[in-house]
Amino acid sequence: MRSLNIMKYESITIKDIGKALGISTSTVSRALRGSYEISSETKKQVLEYAEKMNYRPNPIALSLKERKSSSIGVIVCEIANNFFSQAINGIESIAYNKGYHVIISQSHESYEREVVNVNHLASRSVDGLLVSLSSETKDLSHFASLYEKGLPIVFFDRISNEILTHTVIADNYKAAYDATVHLIKNGYNKIAHITSAPFLSITIERLEGYKAALKEYGIPFNEQYVKYCSHGGMIVEEVEAALNNLLKIKQKPDAFITAGDRITTGSLSAIKNLGLSVPDDIAVVGFTNSNIPELINPTLTTIRLPAFAMGQTAIELLIQMIESKRPVTEFQNKVLQTEFTIRESSRPKL
Amino acid sequence: MRSLNIMKYESITIKDIGKALGISTSTVSRALRGSYEISSETKKQVLEYAEKMNYRPNPIALSLKERKSSSIGVIVCEIANNFFSQAINGIESIAYNKGYHVIISQSHESYEREVVNVNHLASRSVDGLLVSLSSETKDLSHFASLYEKGLPIVFFDRISNEILTHTVIADNYKAAYDATVHLIKNGYNKIAHITSAPFLSITIERLEGYKAALKEYGIPFNEQYVKYCSHGGMIVEEVEAALNNLLKIKQKPDAFITAGDRITTGSLSAIKNLGLSVPDDIAVVGFTNSNIPELINPTLTTIRLPAFAMGQTAIELLIQMIESKRPVTEFQNKVLQTEFTIRESSRPKL
DNA sequence: TAATTCTACGCAATCGTTCCCGATAACGTT
DNA sequence: AACGTTATCGGGAACGATTGCGTAGAATTA
Numbered sequence: 001m002r003s004l005n006i007m008k009y010e011s012i013t014i015k016d017i018g019k020a021l022g023i024s025t026s027t028v029s030r031a032l033r034g035s036y037e038i039s040s041e042t043k044k045q046v047l048e049y050a051e052k053m054n055y056r057p058n059p060i061a062l063s064l065k066e067r068k069s070s071s072i073g074v075i076v077c078e079i080a081n082n083f084f085s086q087a088i089n090g091i092e093s094i095a096y097n098k099g100y101h102v103i104i105s106q107s108h109e110s111y112e113r114e115v116v117n118v119n120h121l122a123s124r125s126v127d128g129l130l131v132s133l134s135s136e137t138k139d140l141s142h143f144a145s146l147y148e149k150g151l152p153i154v155f156f157d158r159i160s161n162e163i164l165t166h167t168v169i170a171d172n173y174k175a176a177y178d179a180t181v182h183l184i185k186n187g188y189n190k191i192a193h194i195t196s197a198p199f200l201s202i203t204i205e206r207l208e209g210y211k212a213a214l215k216e217y218g219i220p221f222n223e224q225y226v227k228y229c230s231h232g233g234m235i236v237e238e239v240e241a242a243l244n245n246l247l248k249i250k251q252k253p254d255a256f257i258t259a260g261d262r263i264t265t266g267s268l269s270a271i272k273n274l275g276l277s278v279p280d281d282i283a284v285v286g287f288t289n290s291n292i293p294e295l296i297n298p299t300l301t302t303i304r305l306p307a308f309a310m311g312q313t314a315i316e317l318l319i320q321m322i323e324s325k326r327p328v329t330e331f332q333n334k335v336l337q338t339e340f341t342i343r344e345s346s347r348p349k350l
Numbered sequence: 351m352r353s354l355n356i357m358k359y360e361s362i363t364i365k366d367i368g369k370a371l372g373i374s375t376s377t378v379s380r381a382l383r384g385s386y387e388i389s390s391e392t393k394k395q396v397l398e399y400a401e402k403m404n405y406r407p408n409p410i411a412l413s414l415k416e417r418k419s420s421s422i423g424v425i426v427c428e429i430a431n432n433f434f435s436q437a438i439n440g441i442e443s444i445a446y447n448k449g450y451h452v453i454i455s456q457s458h459e460s461y462e463r464e465v466v467n468v469n470h471l472a473s474r475s476v477d478g479l480l481v482s483l484s485s486e487t488k489d490l491s492h493f494a495s496l497y498e499k500g501l502p503i504v505f506f507d508r509i510s511n512e513i514l515t516h517t518v519i520a521d522n523y524k525a526a527y528d529a530t531v532h533l534i535k536n537g538y539n540k541i542a543h544i545t546s547a548p549f550l551s552i553t554i555e556r557l558e559g560y561k562a563a564l565k566e567y568g569i570p571f572n573e574q575y576v577k578y579c580s581h582g583g584m585i586v587e588e589v590e591a592a593l594n595n596l597l598k599i600k601q602k603p604d605a606f607i608t609a610g611d612r613i614t615t616g617s618l619s620a621i622k623n624l625g626l627s628v629p630d631d632i633a634v635v636g637f638t639n640s641n642i643p644e645l646i647n648p649t650l651t652t653i654r655l656p657a658f659a660m661g662q663t664a665i666e667l668l669i670q671m672i673e674s675k676r677p678v679t680e681f682q683n684k685v686l687q688t689e690f691t692i693r694e695s696s697r698p699k700l
Numbered sequence: 701t702a703a704t705t706c707t708a709c710g711c712a713a714t715c716g717t718t719c720c721c722g723a724t725a726a727c728g729t730t
Numbered sequence: 731a732a733c734g735t736t737a738t739c740g741g742g743a744a745c746g747a748t749t750g751c752g753t754a755g756a757a758t759t760a
Binding site: 011056058059060061063064069078079080081082085086088089092101102103104105106119120123124125265268269272290291292294295296297298 | 361406408409410411413414419428429430431432435436438439442451452453454455456469470473474475615618619622640641642644645646647648
């Protein structure tokens with residue numbers, strides 16, 4: 001049994017080492033960093049003592065002096081979302097090996113919260129930012145001002161073209177196109193789309209793909225068939241409302257595509273509560289990174305985003321930007337392919 | 351379109367304000383904090399200028415000076431787990447309102463990683479730590495040494511009695527007991543248990559509840575019916591192996607209880623792949639915080655941990671510890687009730 | 701009027717680290 | 731013998747903020 005001491009945690013500093021060894025702090029500092037102008041005996045002495053006392057440089061002092069922190073900030077709407085938690089794992093897998101620590105913060109789809117978080121991260125001297133925008137964010141000046149002052153930022157998933165930098169997205173256009181075509185070929189022609197906030201990049205990209213497929217197969221686009229969840233499905237009620245509104249249309253849809261984890265699960269629950277059956281009453285294709293689509297009843301046809309790879313790609317671009325000596329002028333806009341798995345929820349219409 | 355400047359981000363300091371206004375930094379500092387020994391005109395001048403220039407105190411400098419950071423560190427095995435992401439949301443909901451920032455780090459069930467993370471958080475001067483142990487952790491000296499030096503720590507979910515501090519857990523004993531009794535009453539008597547690493551507190555508590563129920567109903571405890579996943583189910587293969595080993599037993603179990611999100615989904619997938627049907631071939635009750643247990647086929651009988659509340663309780667105890675002037679000597683060991691929902695996967699045996 | 705008390709501010713130390721300047725030897729060179 | 735080199739180290743400023751202490755000048759009191 002160990003108990004808590006009221007004294008605040010204190011660790012050994014180079015000053016302590018200098019005092020103990022009768023040398024100056026500058027010498028200790030240089031010895032620790034292996035400077036050529038320190039004799040090998042002194043070096044050995046310092047190194048041994050530091051090792052013995054378990055000396056660790058104070059990262060706070062380093063951050064203050066060097067204005068960097070070997071840490072990168074990640075801003076996502078929420079981690080309780082398969083896509084983002086998987087993306088974060090991708091980010092960490094690279095960052096950890098390159099000596100960067102990852103600080104995660106959640107916007108909870110709130111613009112205000114996003115602003116607070118980005119400013120906090122910046123004031124904490126993160127060396128760079130990885131951002132997926134909140135569904136409320138229309139104005140990017142909180143990022144722009146930092147970016148212009150030299151803070152590297154890479155956007156992923158929910159991006160913006162307002163700031164010229166690297167971006168990493170999934171091929172949302174193609175994914176939505178393929179899903180729509182799949183439904184059409186399986187005999188569905190009243191295909192709805194429950195999606196996120198209207199101005200989000202992912203929403204626009206997916207909507208375009210959806211429209212393109214309809215057009216190609218001569219199905220007129222029906223504005224009523226597109227329902228937006230302004231909180232990205234984070235609020236259950238908005239998904240239920242979207243679904244109910246869809247079912248109220250006289251030309252009731254016979255299929256729908258959901259654009260996100262929360263929207264997918266939310267609408268499936270709502271359908272179940274309404275006593276409807278999938279796909280006989282209505283077919284479903286969902287954008288989701290759930291790892292149990294085949295456990296759902298019926299098994300769910302899904303579009304899975306390459307979350308882990310997107311995280312990896314984004315952090316690689318960011319680190320490249322951070323460690324670049326010259327200003328980066330060539331920006332990459334990576335588009336990663338999604339994974340389409342056909343299951344029962346979209347089987348051919350009877 | 352805005353582009354990246356190579357100059358490193360620089361913000362306004364107290365020194366800049368002093369220079370601009372022709373006063374000393376101490377006066378600026380005091381004016382900003384509303385000290386009584388600054389004239390109201392000077393105060394007004396400083397406040398206005400600071401506001402105009404959007405001055406924000408540098409938290410790094412403050413951390414260095416004050417040896418605290420208004421941030422608390424959270425160590426969990428992984429965020430891509432419903433329980434932990436929900437718990438983190440509970441933590442954040444309180445921390446945010448009390449002015450603390452939350453830094454999340456993942457151990458990925460690795461002891462080594464846990465040690466690295468805790469030391470990094472400590473050196474970053476977090477004011478306290480919220481910890482759920484990794485499944486590999488047997489030795490707690492990396493926590494104990496910091497705790498003894500005054501760093502407040504609260505353990506939640508996967509706890510240890512090696513360190514005397516506040517703890518927050520779910521009533522795992524009762525949950526496992528109830529689940530087992532439920533299965534027995536529904537006619538199952540060869541009940542297996544697929545659980546996490548054997549020395550984890552949650553494993554022990556659940557196993558005890560399971561055993562107690564068996565004993566109460568006169569069913570002999572069969573060692574073979576308990577399978578451990580040393581990585582907490584994080585590796586799919588270990589769950590499959592556990593299940594396969596279970597099915598190889600001559601007295602094949604007719605039901606099993608899974609002790610965790612990953613183990614639950616992993617074993618259900620494995621069962622599905624084997625072509626077995628639930629609950630006819632084998633019934634299932636799962637510890638899981640999934641929000642779609644009723645979408646699974648068959649709908650899943652679950653034990654849900656009060657993740658959000660556990661996070662809230664833990665952070666409240668931690669903040670209380672941080673802000674306490676005197677050393678805390680009375681420790682609370684909170685036990686929160688779980689939520690048992692009976693569905694089809696454990697319906698009465700035919 | 702002289703002594704005292706306030707008022708309102710500046711100086712400098714502090715936190716831990718790095719790094720630009722010197723400084724001081726012991727050498728070798730001329 | 732005088733000078734330049736080189737090796738090795740220390741002093742001190744800087745990063746941004748807080749704070750104990752000192753003090754000039756004004757206001758008050760005796």
